Amino acid sequence: MKSAVIVFPASNCDRDAAVALEQMTGTRPHMVWHQQSELPDVDLVVLPGGFSYGDYLRSGAMASQSAVMQAVKAHAERGGAVLGICNGFQVLTESHLLPGALMKNAELKFVCRPVSMTVEETQNAFTRKYAHGQRVRFPVAHGDGNYYADEETLNRLEGEGRVVFRYVEGDNPNGSSRNIAGILSEKRNVLGLMPHPERVVDPLLGGTDGRGLFESLIETLA
Amino acid sequence: MTTITPELVAEHGLTPEEYGRIKRLLNREPSFVELGIFSVMWSEHCSYKSTRIHLRKLPTKAPWVLQGPGENAGVVDIGDGDACIFKMESHNHPSFIEPYQGAATGVGGIMRDVFTMGARPIAMMNALRFGEPSHPKTRHLVSGVVSGIGGYGNCMGVPTVGGEVNFHASYNGNILVNAMCVGLARRDKIFLSAAKGAGNPVVYIGSKTGRDGIHGATMASAEFSEDSEEKRPTVQVGDPFTEKLLLEACLELMATDAIIAIQDMGAAGLTSSSAEMADKGGSGIELDLDRVPQREVGMSAYDMMLSESQERMLAVLKPGREAEAEAIFRKWELDFAVIGITTDTRRLVVKHRGEIVADMPVNALSDEAPLYERPLSRRPPATGTPSYDASRPVLASLKKILAAPDMCSRRWVWEQYDYTVMADTVQIPGGDAAVVRVHNTQKALAISTDVTPRYCKADPYEGAKQAVAEAWRNLTAVGATPLAVTDNLNYGNPQKPEIMGEIVAGIDGIGAACRALDFPVIGGNCSLYNETNGEAILPTPTIGGVGLINNVARMATIAFKRAGDAVILVGDTKGHLGQSIYLRESEGREEGPCPPVDLATEKRTGDFVRRLVADGRVDTVHDVSDGGVLVAVAEMALAGDIGADIGIAGAAEAIPFFFGEDQGRYLLTASPKEADRIEGELRAAGIVHAIIGKTIAEELLRVEREGEVTLAELRRAHEGWFPNYMAGEEVPATN
Numbered sequence: 001m002k003s004a005v006i007v008f009p010a011s012n013c014d015r016d017a018a019v020a021l022e023q024m025t026g027t028r029p030h031m032v033w034h035q036q037s038e039l040p041d042v043d044l045v046v047l048p049g050g051f052s053y054g055d056y057l058r059s060g061a062m063a064s065q066s067a068v069m070q071a072v073k074a075h076a077e078r079g080g081a082v083l084g085i086c087n088g089f090q091v092l093t094e095s096h097l098l099p100g101a102l103m104k105n106a107e108l109k110f111v112c113r114p115v116s117m118t119v120e121e122t123q124n125a126f127t128r129k130y131a132h133g134q135r136v137r138f139p140v141a142h143g144d145g146n147y148y149a150d151e152e153t154l155n156r157l158e159g160e161g162r163v164v165f166r167y168v169e170g171d172n173p174n175g176s177s178r179n180i181a182g183i184l185s186e187k188r189n190v191l192g193l194m195p196h197p198e199r200v201v202d203p204l205l206g207g208t209d210g211r212g213l214f215e216s217l218i219e220t221l222a
Numbered sequence: 223m224t225t226i227t228p229e230l231v232a233e234h235g236l237t238p239e240e241y242g243r244i245k246r247l248l249n250r251e252p253s254f255v256e257l258g259i260f261s262v263m264w265s266e267h268c269s270y271k272s273t274r275i276h277l278r279k280l281p282t283k284a285p286w287v288l289q290g291p292g293e294n295a296g297v298v299d300i301g302d303g304d305a306c307i308f309k310m311e312s313h314n315h316p317s318f319i320e321p322y323q324g325a326a327t328g329v330g331g332i333m334r335d336v337f338t339m340g341a342r343p344i345a346m347m348n349a350l351r352f353g354e355p356s357h358p359k360t361r362h363l364v365s366g367v368v369s370g371i372g373g374y375g376n377c378m379g380v381p382t383v384g385g386e387v388n389f390h391a392s393y394n395g396n397i398l399v400n401a402m403c404v405g406l407a408r409r410d411k412i413f414l415s416a417a418k419g420a421g422n423p424v425v426y427i428g429s430k431t432g433r434d435g436i437h438g439a440t441m442a443s444a445e446f447s448e449d450s451e452e453k454r455p456t457v458q459v460g461d462p463f464t465e466k467l468l469l470e471a472c473l474e475l476m477a478t479d480a481i482i483a484i485q486d487m488g489a490a491g492l493t494s495s496s497a498e499m500a501d502k503g504g505s506g507i508e509l510d511l512d513r514v515p516q517r518e519v520g521m522s523a524y525d526m527m528l529s530e531s532q533e534r535m536l537a538v539l540k541p542g543r544e545a546e547a548e549a550i551f552r553k554w555e556l557d558f559a560v561i562g563i564t565t566d567t568r569r570l571v572v573k574h575r576g577e578i579v580a581d582m583p584v585n586a587l588s589d590e591a592p593l594y595e596r597p598l599s600r601r602p603p604a605t606g607t608p609s610y611d612a613s614r615p616v617l618a619s620l621k622k623i624l625a626a627p628d629m630c631s632r633r634w635v636w637e638q639y640d641y642t643v644m645a646d647t648v649q650i651p652g653g654d655a656a657v658v659r660v661h662n663t664q665k666a667l668a669i670s671t672d673v674t675p676r677y678c679k680a681d682p683y684e685g686a687k688q689a690v691a692e693a694w695r696n697l698t699a700v701g702a703t704p705l706a707v708t709d710n711l712n713y714g715n716p717q718k719p720e721i722m723g724e725i726v727a728g729i730d731g732i733g734a735a736c737r738a739l740d741f742p743v744i745g746g747n748c749s750l751y752n753e754t755n756g757e758a759i760l761p762t763p764t765i766g767g768v769g770l771i772n773n774v775a776r777m778a779t780i781a782f783k784r785a786g787d788a789v790i791l792v793g794d795t796k797g798h799l800g801q802s803i804y805l806r807e808s809e810g811r812e813e814g815p816c817p818p819v820d821l822a823t824e825k826r827t828g829d830f831v832r833r834l835v836a837d838g839r840v841d842t843v844h845d846v847s848d849g850g851v852l853v854a855v856a857e858m859a860l861a862g863d864i865g866a867d868i869g870i871a872g873a874a875e876a877i878p879f880f881f882g883e884d885q886g887r888y889l890l891t892a893s894p895k896e897a898d899r900i901e902g903e904l905r906a907a908g909i910v911h912a913i914i915g916k917t918i919a920e921e922l923l924r925v926e927r928e929g930e931v932t933l934a935e936l937r938r939a940h941e942g943w944f945p946n947y948m949a950g951e952e953v954p955a956t957n
Contacts, residue, residue, distance in 0.1 A: 009555065010466040012379020016645040049643075051377040054463025110372045112640045141376070141640040199642050204659070204774065206642075206650075 001222040003029040003044040006072065006088075008063045013049030013085065013198065020198035021046070024214035025222070034066040043221035044081045045072055047088030049141070049196060059102060059144040060090030069095055081125050081221060082190040086142055089182070089192030098185055098192045099157070100149030105142070106175025112141040114206065115195060116168040117181050121161050124184055125220035126191045129212045136165075136209040138195035140173050145194040147176035147183075157183055165193050224254035234261035240592055247586040255523045255572060255579045262437070262490035262528060263497055263587040266750050271592045272716035273748045276729045280743045281736050286705060287744055293414055294335040294485060295405075296744025298705045300770050304660060305409040306667055307341040310349075310402035310708040310766040312749035316457040317399040321366025325399050326374040326460035327532055332403040333378060334486035337469050338535060340413040340476050341405025344644060345658045346375050348385035348401050349671040349710070349764045353394030355627050355947055360389070363397055364635075365948065370460075371401070372638040377462035378469070381647050382639035383656035385671050386764075389627045392675075395754025400710040402766040404669055406660060413476060415485040415495075417503035417538040417564050422482055424496070424507055424562035425544065427551050428468045428534040431492070432517035434458050435530025445715055445753040464533040464556070471554035472535065480543035487534040493527045495536040496562070497570055501588040503538075506565035511574040515557040523574035538564055598722035603681035608799050608814040616852065616876055616928045619808045623849050623881075624856060625939040626807045627947070634944035652861065653780050654699040654845050657771065666774040668702035670767050674848065675760035677816035680801050682724040684816050686731030686763045691819045691885060692847055693767030694739045698828040699845045699888060701777040701835030702769030707736065709746035709765055714758025716750050724761040725750075732763060738821035739828075741767065778835045778843035778890070781862030785919040787842070788897035789866060791851060793827050793887030794910040797878025803849045804881035817883050824886040827909050831888050839896060846887040851914070852880035854889050856923060856936055864917050865933060869926035871912030876928070891917060 003021050007014045014031065021029045030040045034052075039045065052063035063069070069091070076082050076097055084092040092098040105111055114137050119130040130136065149157070154177055157163050165182035172179045174194070182193025197210030224230070231241045234257055244252055244260050252260060262268055270277065282290035288305055289297035295309035313328025325348075333343050348371055353360045364387075375382045380403075417424070435458035475481060483503060487495045492509070500507040511526050521529075539547055544560055551558035565571075570587065572580040583590075623629050636651040648666055649657035655670040672692040678685030690707065697704040709732055714721040736743055752759045771777050799805050800814025834840040842862075846854045852868070859866050870879045892900055897913060904911045924930040 010377065010379075010463050012377070012466065012643060016643065019645060050379060051463065051466070054377060054461070054466075056463065109369070110376055110638045110640070112376075112642065113637050139642050141643060143376075196642070199645050202645070204648050205645060 001025050001044060001218050002027065002042040003046060004032045004040055004042045005029045005046045005048055006032050006034060006068055008034045008052035008066060010052055010054055011048050011050035017046050017048040017085065017198045020201045020214065023201060024211065025218055032068060034063065034068045037067045037071055039071045039075055044083060044217055045075055047084040047091050049086030049088060052087055052091065060087060060094040063091045064094035073097065076190050079187065079189050081217065083126065084192040085196055085198065086194055089194055090144060092190060092192040097190050098183055099153050100147055102144050103146040103148050104144050105146050110143040111173045112139065113173065114139045115173050116171045117165045117195065118168060119164065120166050121164045123161065124164065124188045126213055126216050127164055129216040129219065135168065137207055138197055138210055139199050140195045142194055145174040145176065147180045149177060154178055164191060226251055226257055234258065235265060236261055240264060243592065247590055248582060253579060255527060256582055258524050258528050259493050259580060262493055264591045268490055268494055269591040270748055272594050272596055272750060273725060274593055275595050276726050279729060280733050282742050282744060284740065284742045287742055288409060290744050291746065294338050296706060296708060297412055298744065299409060300665065303409055305407050305412060306404060306768060307336050307339050307407055308402065308404040308708055308768055309335050309745045310400055310710040310764065311335065311747040312710055312712060313399045313401065314397065314712065314749050314752060317367055318397050320457040321363045322370035323457050323459050325367040325370030327458045328399050328401045329371055329374040330460050330462065330465050330532055331488050332401045333380065333465065334488065336403040336405040337472055338413065338484050338486045339407065340411050341407040342473060343380045343403050343405045344646065345404045345656065345669055346380055346382040346401065347656065347669055347671050347766060348382065350385065350387045351393045351398035351762060352389050353397065354391040355389050357394045361948060367399055368635050368638050374460055374462045376640040378466050379643050381641045381643050383641050383647055383658060384651045384669065387632050387635055388675065390675065390760060392760045396752045396759050398712050398762055400764045402671060402708065404667060404768060411476065413481060413484050415483050415499050415502055417483045417499035417505050417507065419482065420505060420564050420566040422538050422541055422564045423544055423560045424509065424564060425537050425539055425547065426514060426534065426559045426561045427537060428556055429461065429464050429531055430515040430517040430557055431526055431529050432531045433521065433525050433529060436525060436528045445751045458530050458532050460532050467554040467556055468533050468535065471551050471556055474550050475547055478546065480539050480547055482538040482540055484535060484537040487536055489530065491528065491530050497584060497587045499536065499538065500570060500584045506567035506569045506584060507562055508565055508571040509562040509573065511572060513559050513561045515559055523572060523579040527572065596716055596722045597719045598726055599719040600723040600727060601720060603684065604813065604815045606814055608805055608811065610799060610805065610809055610877055612875065612877060614808060616880055616925060617931050619804065620852050620856060621931065621936065621939045623803055623807050623853055624936055625943045626803065627943060629803060629849055629853065630943040631941045632944065633941060634948055648774055649700060649779060654696040655702065657700055657777060659774055664773050666771040666777065668697045668700045668769040668771060670696035671764055672696060673762055673764045675762045676801050676812055678728065678761040678763065680816040682727035682761050683731040684818055685761065686728040687735040687819050688816065688885060689763055689765045690732055690735035690739065690741065691824050693765045694741055695828060695845045697767050697769030698832045699778060699843045701832060702771045703832065704739065704741050704767055704769040706742050706744045707765050707767045709743055709763060711746065711748045712752055712759065712762040712764065713750050714753045721758055728761055728763045735821060739825055776836055776838050778841050780844040780858050781842065782858050782864035782866065782891060782917045783842050783862060785864055785917050787891035787917045788894050788913050789855065789868065789915045789917065790890050790892065790897055790900060790911060791871065791887065791914045792831060792890065792904065792909060792911045794884060795851065795871065795874065795879060795882060795887065796884050797874060797882035798884045799878055799882055802881060802883045817885050819885045827886050830907055830909055831890065834900065840890050840892055842891040844889045846889060848883065850881040850883055858889065859923055859933055860937055860940060863921060863933065865920045865922045866915055866917050867924045868915035871914050
């Protein structure tokens with residue numbers, strides 16, 4: 001599986017994503033600077049976590065205007081896989097590759113802790129190696145992870161089976177509507193999620209629940 | 223031309239004698255700009271004029287020390303060509319005036335100290351002291367400082383992995399924010415600040431210069447009074463986004479060989495960076511301020527030289543490498559400007575609008591800065607044996623202690639810090655030491671910050687010794703070999719003999735412990751004048767220790783792992799209640815002597831415990847500190863969700879046995895068979911020890927003759943206080 005990690009100014013999980021991808025796929029991903037207007041030939045594009053442009057204006061808003069995002073949109077339109085983690089998810093909603101918005105956490109504080117989620121959908125490139133309904137634990141680390149969309153959009157996401165990860169009741173760290181942690185695009189090739197799968201591929205770091213996501217991608221795209 | 227009046231001199235924090243010295247060194251009256259430059263370079267903050275004589279007594283060398291005090295940060299060798307660079311620094315005064323920005327820029331400043339030496343920062347720690355919880359400002363300050371630290375560190379993508387939070391009335395008007403940064407570099411790619419050679423370009427990189435933070439270093443060198451909040455304009459504003467770009471751009475430039483010297487512009491900004499670089503390089507520097515990137519128009523030379531605008535660096539490049547360097551900084555959308563040149567005159571010359579506005583010998587700012595051996599008086603240490611009410615039920619006291627402001631879980635704090643970014647954090651906050659893996663290796667660094675200010679108040683010498691010993695012990699407890707420390711000495715006004723006595727006793731105590739434990743001091747920071755309206759803080763010499771774990775698969779954590787293990791108490795328990803948490807929380811008294819540290823026993827005991835961990839025989843260790851044995855057992859049980867059945871060793875009284883704070887002790891667990899062997903070895907080594915109980919499958923803590931309490935109940939007590947207090951629901955407990 002060939003992959004690329006986009007590096008925006010003040011992305012800071014770009015290395016973590018690259019390490020996890022290399023560890024899982026055996027191949028080092030391309031690191032693509034945000035000013036590049038073309039992507040290398042890859043199967044997967046990862047928009048990593050961080051504070052692109054300092055989260056100034058709105059999280060993800062300025063990064064969504066970067067030159068590279070035109071290429072990412074084209075890649076997605078061609079059906080290429082795009083994974084947005086944390087700040088990457090915020091960039092995806094700001095770019096309208098995914099619906100809704102990520103608002104300030106309900107408690108108005110940054111939160112870093114492991115959270116339990118259920119895998120709600122497995123018919124897609126990102127989660128097919130998980131069991132339907134499986135409980136997984138990934139860490140979150142964000143200040144703006146409170147997923148919001150209007151009722152109609154939420155109903156549509158649910159109806160179309162596009163809510164992939166949902167916080168377990170009582171473990172919603174940010175006040176997201178309907179405990180939503182991660183969603184798919186209409187064509188199911190773009191996934192955005194707030195928790196960090198790349199931080200749970202190494203048992204020394206407190207778990208390996210994130211591996212399933214990378215294994216799914218390898219099985220689908222390799 | 224501004225006339226220099228005695229009032230103007232006083233406003234610059236200079237004494238008439240110091241002003242006389244300036245005139246002698248220059249052979250004339252200084253210009254206004256020169257006066258400003260002298261005032262910051264000769265401030266306590268920059269010159270260490272009250273402490274330098276005493277700091278020389280600290281041990282700073284060891285075979286593994288690559289760089290001791292005097293550079294931006296200290297460096298130790300961690301094998302395989304890797305080096306660890308670290309330092310701790312205070313940002314106390316600004317954080318009290320403007321907690322979010324004060325703490326944020328403290329984090330930013332210490333990170334720059336580390337990455338200016340070529341290291342990528344890999345972990346942050348913070349030692350925080352606030353006023354008593356019932357003080358009307360405390361909540362606001364806790365909230366602001368914690369979010370400031372998170373706001374900056376999280377954006378930088380460097381995990382904040384631990385630290386300390388304490389409350390005490392002595393900090394009501396003067397909180398302490400001590401931030402520590404640990405970084406990694408290759409030992410052959412370490413960058414220093416010596417601007418050697420003449421004719422080399424001096425370049426300015428990073429953010430533009432504004433009027434913020436002017437005279438911050440002078441403010442940090444004076445006491446606070448009621449009107450301190452009017453000093454808010456002297457607090458700088460942080461921009462972690464720019465700092466992240468600056469970090470990446472500097473590391474990219476450092477990968478080339480274009481740099482001769484580099485230093486961050488911290489306290490006293492352009493002034494101290496240029497003067498210190500020239501001083502260390504034995505050169506001179508000529509600056510043309512018209513070329514400095516400026517945020518606003520009409521800035522004077524005085525403003526520019528004294529601005530403490532953040533996220534700026536000064537570097538000296540090899541001639542002809544400017545374009546290459548500039549391209550890197552343009553890529554990262556940062557300012558880059560050649561603003562001067564090195565010379566062989568040993569003078570700092572500053573030009574502005576075609577005129578020379580300052581021209582002074584470099585050594586007048588450094589070597590010739592005043593040095594004081596201030597008078598001191600040593601207070602006799604507290605003595606006596608405090609009484610206690612033997613009838614108080616032990617388990618009720620345990621619950622109370624676990625919920626005390628100084629002892630409860632700090633989860634509310636550290637969950638606001640990204641402690642897992644960089645994907646190398648192998649021990650998260652809440653253990654004895656934080657542990658971060660050295661990326662791509664099996665090695666790891668353990669980090670701990672420690673000091674028990676109430677001990678230092680009772681006995682400034684023993685308390686400082688204890689701070690070092692505790693840092694050493696915490697590193698040992700996770701299985702690390704302690705390497706070196708950075709010290710952050712927070713004290714009151716050194717012009718008062720009794721405070722100067724505390725400072726010198728503290729330095730002596732640190733020196734004694736560091737020598738005995740092979741734990742040299744490789745850098746640090748003094749923060750003096752921590753007083754408000756004449757009242758000093760508790761003496762607080764914060765120690766930041768770093769240790770090395772060679773095989774990260776073999777480390778210990780505090781959590782009980784299995785039911786059925788023996789719980790072994792290593793070290794001697796005499797039941798020392800003086801200055802204990804128990805005495806304060808249960809009896810409402812802060813009195814008696816602090817527990818003494820026997821450094822030889824400390825070393826022998828610690829070396830023994832560390833070997834057990836390194837040999838893979840023990841994976842559960844907790845140092846016994848604040849609160850004593852029973853609090854340590856409870857913390858181990860809560861961390862592992864495994865209960866314990868605990869008794870008293872020998873014929874000791876319950877309260878001193880369970881809550882005494884005797885030093886040099888560890889709790890560890892092992893299977894009964896392994897525990898037998900360990901006991902035999904402890905006996906042979908002459909180390910006092912006892913098996914005090916075992917871990918059990920039930921989730922409760924059972925104490926001989928006292929009854930039992932569920933872990934759920936202890937957890938509620940332990941986890942509840944902080945969030946409830948911050949939500950304003952808890953009637954604040956006083957301490």
